[in-house]
Amino acid sequence: IWGEYATSNLATTVYVYDTVPGVVLITVDLFWFGYYFMSLRQSFKGETKPEKRRFYLFAGSMFGVWFIALPFAAFLATIFDPWVRFKAVYTVTDLCHFGFLASLIWALWPSNVSTFFSMEHTELVDMDDDDGL
Numbered sequence: 001i002w003g004e005y006a007t008s009n010l011a012t013t014v015y016v017y018d019t020v021p022g023v024v025l026i027t028v029d030l031f032w033f034g035y036y037f038m039s040l041r042q043s044f045k046g047e048t049k050p051e052k053r054r055f056y057l058f059a060g061s062m063f064g065v066w067f068i069a070l071p072f073a074a075f076l077a078t079i080f081d082p083w084v085r086f087k088a089v090y091t092v093t094d095l096c097h098f099g100f101l102a103s104l105i106w107a108l109w110p111s112n113v114s115t116f117f118s119m120e121h122t123e124l125v126d127m128d129d130d131d132g133l
Contacts, residue, residue, distance in 0.1 A: 013082040015132050016091035017074035033067035040064075055107070069096035 044056040073089045
């Protein structure tokens with residue numbers, strides 16, 4: 001009879017980001033977000049072309065959301081009950097990752113690459129040509 005009840009309450013309701021290692025991960029994520037934001041701001045100020053400045057605004061906001069997704073999900077985890085937490089947190093993080101990947105695909109689409117990245121000065125070299133050696 002004691003065997004049935006001895007292991008019946010071993011499940012924990014502590015979320016991984018409520019622990020010390022989880023707080024460290026969130027802190028590191030926020031540090032990288034700050035570094036990203038400062039670098040983005042510096043690049044944005046140095047850019048003169050309007051289409052590239054627009055790209056910085058779009059990419060900066062989309063990728064910034066990607067950095068903030070983890071701290072936001074950890075905050076949501078404190079609001080929800082443990083039995084709802086899993087679906088809510090993963091829905092939010094999956095939507096953020098979807099937005100990040102969709103914007104990455106958009107930015108790297110062949111018709112957008114020449115607009116946002118300086119590809120007009122690229123020189124292709126034939127690797128089989130021995131004359132260049």
